[in-house]
Amino acid sequence: MAPMDSDTLVAKKGEWLLPCSYHFYERPPVIVSGSGTKLRDSEGREYTDFFAGVSVMSCGHCNPAIIEPVIEQIRTLQHTTSIYLTEPVVRLAERLAGFLPGTLSKSFFCNSGSEAVEGAMLLARVATGRPGFIALEGSLHGRTWLTAAATGIPMWRTDPFLDGAPVRFARDAGDVLRILAERGDETAALLVEPIQGNAGVRPLPAGFFDEVLPALRKAGALLVADEVQTGFARTGRNFAIERWGVAPDILAGAKALGNGFPIGFFSTTAEIAARFTRPSASTLGGNPVSATAALAVLDFIEKEGLAARAETLGALLRGRLAEIAASFGGGESAPLGTPRGLGLMLGLPVRGTADIPAPRMTDLILEGMKDLGWLIGKNGLDRDVLAFQPPLIITKEEIDAMTRDLARVVTAVSQGVSVS
Numbered sequence: 386m387a388p389m390d391s392d393t394l395v396a397k398k399g400e401w402l403l404p405c406s407y408h409f410y411e412r413p414p415v416i417v418s419g420s421g422t423k424l425r426d427s428e429g430r431e432y433t434d435f436f437a438g439v440s441v442m443s444c445g446h447c448n449p450a451i452i453e454p455v456i457e458q459i460r461t462l463q464h465t466t467s468i469y470l471t472e473p474v475v476r477l478a479e480r481l482a483g484f485l486p487g488t489l490s491k492s493f494f495c496n497s498g499s500e501a502v503e504g505a506m507l508l509a510r511v512a513t514g515r516p517g518f519i520a521l522e523g524s525l526h527g528r529t530w531l532t533a534a535a536t537g538i539p540m541w542r543t544d545p546f547l548d549g550a551p552v553r554f555a556r557d558a559g560d561v562l563r564i565l566a567e568r569g570d571e572t573a574a575l576l577v578e579p580i581q582g583n584a585g586v587r588p589l590p591a592g593f594f595d596e597v598l599p600a601l602r603k604a605g606a607l608l609v610a611d612e613v614q615t616g617f618a619r620t621g622r623n624f625a626i627e628r629w630g631v632a633p634d635i636l637a638g639a640k641a642l643g644n645g646f647p648i649g650f651f652s653t654t655a656e657i658a659a660r661f662t663r664p665s666a667s668t669l670g671g672n673p674v675s676a677t678a679a680l681a682v683l684d685f686i687e688k689e690g691l692a693a694r695a696e697t698l699g700a701l702l703r704g705r706l707a708e709i710a711a712s713f714g715g716g717e718s719a720p721l722g723t724p725r726g727l728g729l730m731l732g733l734p735v736r737g738t739a740d741i742p743a744p745r746m747t748d749l750i751l752e753g754m755k756d757l758g759w760l761i762g763k764n765g766l767d768r769d770v771l772a773f774q775p776p777l778i779i780t781k782e783e784i785d786a787m788t789r790d791l792a793r794v795v796t797a798v799s800q801g802v803s804v805s
């Protein structure tokens with residue numbers, strides 16, 4: 386069957402999908418295949434992927450080291466549900482324990498990031514017997530009711546009835562301490578993303594946990610790390626929270642663990658796990674296919690040393706982005722701000738020009754880069770931060786070539802001309 390062209394597909398999408406499903410680009414390419422860092426569209430154009438499906442395809446597209454064992458597993462056994470014993474999920478839980486920070490060792494598997502964080506919040510409530518949460522402004526934790534209620538980005542708080550949820554938002558560490566002092570005995574947990582991806586790649590401040598962690602312990606509240614976007618070597622460590630030198634009580638993850646296969650999980654210590662004994666089941670969670678994919682992902686990350694690679698290449702990319710930003714001049718009137726993030730999770734704020742507002746300029750840069758064969762992402766509270774979260778197998782040459790074109794595109798966009 387011949388692939389549909391972009392205009393037909395956009396029209397059909399409008400007809401059959403809910404209007405809440407948006408896509409990037411005015412004329413989006415129809416992506417039909419992928420291999421490694423490359424994606425190809427229905428018109429035969431090739432793109433280098435610098436967004437990895439939002440931090441998912443860390444091991445690259447259609448990686449044989451991952452899809453071959455999965456294909457074999459699909460041929461052998463696809464699904465039984467967790468009430469029947471299968472080996473991959475148990476092997477995965479054991480293997481994951483070796484990846485997790487601190488003494489986190491016991492896991493529950495589900496299918497998405499939202500489900501993982503929702504499960505982590507449920508566990509925190511069960512373990513503490515308390516209903517409340519503290520979340521940070523700028524956070525995104527998912528689209529289930531409780532995770533959306535704990536999401537601090539207005540555009541992602543879609544449900545009009547979230548305000549009754551027992552979640553309080555803190556602006557900074559001082560605010561967390563204040564809420565704990567007032568409501569510590571009602572608080573099950575503090576939820577953090579070590580780097581807020583959707584808020585525009587904003588890492589927590591360096592000393593964030595210095596007073597927060599002792600205050601949480603004193604209040605008997607738990608620390609939940611949402612590593613859905615930051616997990617699995619992206620930031621130069623297995624998990625980004627390791628950079629802050631703290632181990633959470635519960636960690637939720639998803640995305641990169643499956644490298645494109647749906648999987649989510651939350652993990653905790655043996656002591657906290659012991660309090661979660663009532664039955665809980667996810668029909669597809671940890672099924673043999675996604676568990677096999679995840680095992681192959683963990684093998685690949687380790688064998689290829691992807692954490693070290695993310696650290697080295699992330700430093701290179703960050704340096705290049707800083708050079709580009711500086712080349713347009715510093716100060717408040719510069720069109721680009723300072724790159725931020727860790728490893729290969731980097732954001733570059735766009736400030737816009739006198740004539741082009743920042744969100745519009747961000748879209749124009751995305752569009753111009755796409756036309757030159759580069760897929761980069763965007764996020765931020767005002768959708769004005771360029772996001773660079775490529776597969777961790779990206780090469781130095783690809784970073785060099787992408788940043789050369791980025792400089793050209795930003796120049797052209799600032800001058801209101803198109804790049805050819």
Ligand SMILES: Cc1ncc(COP(=O)(O)O)c(C=O)c1O
Nearest residue numbers: 497498499525526527611613614
């Ligand atoms: C930090 C974080 N938590 C949770 C989620 C929700 O994950 P999912 O879309 O898999 O439900 C996301 C999604 O982008 C995320 O970035």
